[in-house]
Amino acid sequence: MEKVLKYHQDMLAAIYGEGYSVCDWLVENNITDVIVYSSRNTYEHYLPIIVSLITDERINFGGSYSLTPFVDRDRVHFMFGAKKFGDIYSADLSKYSVITLTPYNNSKIDGIIADSGRKKITANTLLKGTYARFSRCYNAIVTLQKNHPNAHFIQLRLPAAKKDNKYYDYTLSQLERSVMNSEIPEHYTKYGFELPDACEMFRVPSSSFSSNTGVLFDDKSSKYVNIINGHRVTPNQPEKQPTKKIWFIGGCKFYGVCSPDDMTIEAYLQKQLNEANENIAVENYGYFMANQFFRFEKNIENLPIGENDIVISHFFNPFIDGLIDDGVQRKFDELLEEKELFSYNDHLTPDGNKLLANIIYQHLADNKFYSNPKTESKLPENIVSRGSKSTVTNPDLEEYKASLAEVKLKIGSIVMNCNPFTLGHRYLIEYASKQVSQLYIFVVEEDKSIFPFKDRLDLVKAGTADLKNVTVIPSGKFIISQLTFADYFNKADIQDKQIDPTQDLELFATEIAPTLNINVRFAGEEPLDLVTKQYNDGMARILPKHNIEFHEIPRKEENGGVISASRVRKHLDTRDWSEIEQLVPQTTLSYLKEKFK
Structure with a gap:
């Protein structure tokens, strides 16, 4: 059981860590009237799902049930809905589909649900379905590589905040309200940002969606946040035609939430490149992906990269040219005592952006900014970018897979x-x-x-x-x-x-x-x-x-x-x-x- 629970928790962390939720998958599959069956020993492992069901207005949540009510009902009554808790025999199954949040099937519960004629969604089905939808971005990265075989693709492992961090439980809206009330958050006073202009840094910019282009921000001009052609500006790019570009594509950490234009990861990296006389431009293609992660694949597929450019993302990718991982978390942990590196939960302050930019620059310098053209694509031919598994016909890869089978x-x-x-x-x-x-x-x-x-x-x-x-x-x-x-x-x-x-x-x-x-x-x-x-x-x-x-x-x-x-x-x-x-x-x-x- 522990192995299955760990597997489910890892999937939850990946899904919710990028702003997607099981509710998105349920709505897309026209499942909006639901109740939950769980057990005393396992319900805590699935609390993110339960909280999502309770708080998402698109879901008609009918409560949570078990074979017998939990002893600690009062302690968890909020998570399960104050008047929506009881044994499964008291549930009105005629109105709801049942989500079974347990690691294994239970024949007694299966029988009860089958007798009601209602739909059963297991934890495994729910998480795998959600993850498959979420992972379309990963497939889009593979498609991008297929179309640009000479570009270099780098995967960045983002640092995580410690849960005992003072600001771990903050939300972006809390920070925004503080600034709107003319109260600069304590860990931001050192930067000297001016009010009320600083409010822009703590807001999700307005955006639009097109099936052809994906999600694009609405253009805007302000003291701290500027957006042109749907993307955030990176100041101080080279005036003459750059020899190559570095594209950051990912979530709100790459966008630079809670930071001004000149203090994003991209801006700090651009500054270092300029100081080193490297004629390289850095592009910010970071987005807020919450609740629209599945739309983001078009942004990736349409990335206008050129020959020998560098693409940095935090998406998993089995065909990367480089991995920026070693020491990232350790370096952040070492400096946490003297610097506030996280603005809220795992999002970065300007100091955090600067540290991460330094790590990225060092990796690029160590690899000579990937200046040597790729002589052969690492990507197998004929990769299908839809579905959870790629289909390949590359003879060399097939030969290698055959040797692995042996x-x-x-x-x-x-x-x-x-x-x-x-x-x-x-x-x-x-x-x-x-x-x-x-x-x-x-x-x-x-x-x-x-x-x-x-x-x-x-x-x-x-x-x-x-x-x-x-x-x-x-x-x-x-x-x-x-x-x-x-x-x-x-x-x-x-x-x-x-x-x-x-x-x-x-x-x-x-x-x-x-x-x-x-x-x-x-x-x-x-x-x-x-x-x-x-x-x-x-x-x-x-x-x-x-x-x-x-x-x-x-x-x-x-x-x-x-x-x-x-x-x-x-x-x-x-x-x-x-x-x-x-x-x-x-x-x-x-x-x-x-x-x-």
Whole structure:
């Protein structure tokens, strides 16, 4: 669970860190009437989503529910809406779609929602959908590189403020109100900005949107903020034709919120370039992206860059020419004691802009301002800029990917009942362990066998203790269980029945295997049990569709017959220990003799 929660929190940080929200995705998908189902143990991990649903006027939020109300209801009543909290059975599901903010599905909740006929949106669906929309900007960067193969693309890792920073919880509107009331914020008094002109620095400039150009600011002229042709001015650009340009494209930190024109990152960098007699112009293509991030892709695609120009962005990019990362956060942390570098949360003061400009300049100088033309594009041909995954046909890249496939770690798995653990099971595990780097053994946890689950689990662990790359774990409720594959536990009565293991195998392939990076599943051949044989056939049919290999291993034989747990149980009826000791390891034999003495 912790791994999934961490994954969800990382996605939340990326999405909300750039001003997009799940509400934008919901509205775009015509889902506006919603309630939330969560649990006491996990709701705090999803609070940004809940706050968004409560505060966004576009969303008709019907409250939050759980199987039973939380004990600490009063402490969190604001987050969940004062009169909109209770158990899920009291919710009016006829009016609302249900967002389930939990790391895993809950069959009971799924049943309640299914009975209501309403739509269910899982946390995973919500976050992946939102992130895919948000990530269109990243795809646009890749398209830009494809169209300008000789330009240089630099990724900048922006610094983050510490949460105990005095101004971390401030908002831009708070700062603006202070300035409007003729109160320069304490951490801005040193700059000597004049009122009321300083108000312009703390406001979001008006803008317009076109499907052809993207988002552009309305032109304006003032003491501290000037915008021409939709973009903020960078003072002191070279008078003669520059040899190249450096384009900053990104969010409001690049725009220079809370700073005048001559104290933005771009302005400080331009000053250093001028002092070094570098005939390079710096362009400010920073924007306020909150609530319109998905529109921003056009701004990127239409960036008018030239031959050998430099593009600096904070968007993730797998094909960058340079990364400005090393030491950025450390340098900011070191100076926080003596300088106020953040205006509010992670946004920068003029001093913060100056420090970041110094770091960028040093990187550019160390790389000779990327003066050497690129001899070959790093970007594969035929990149599709839509969707979450690029499609490539570059032969060199395909060859490299093929070589990676050869060294990719193989993580295997076997699902076993082991009723009890035999030398046949041991043979299968030992064989599989030699084919993979790591092997997971899932012991069927459902207690519907002659030998209790705990005993079966202990026998497998004892019988494989010498195999260092083998890990033995319970199968839980989601692998060959009464919930996912009930027919397995009635095998003796339904040998002539056609069974369907699709639910069990799809759940394994889409939820269990990705969690453990499993890419191979093994099973023993089944010449006798027709139900298990159909299950094996299902694995051969379904798993490869999810890029999981399936290997069926011939069964180990002894005295002319395959070694099976049923054969051991048959000999137990007569206490034929001489036969049994030919079929089980010593650890199992000792257990059986003690249990059946």
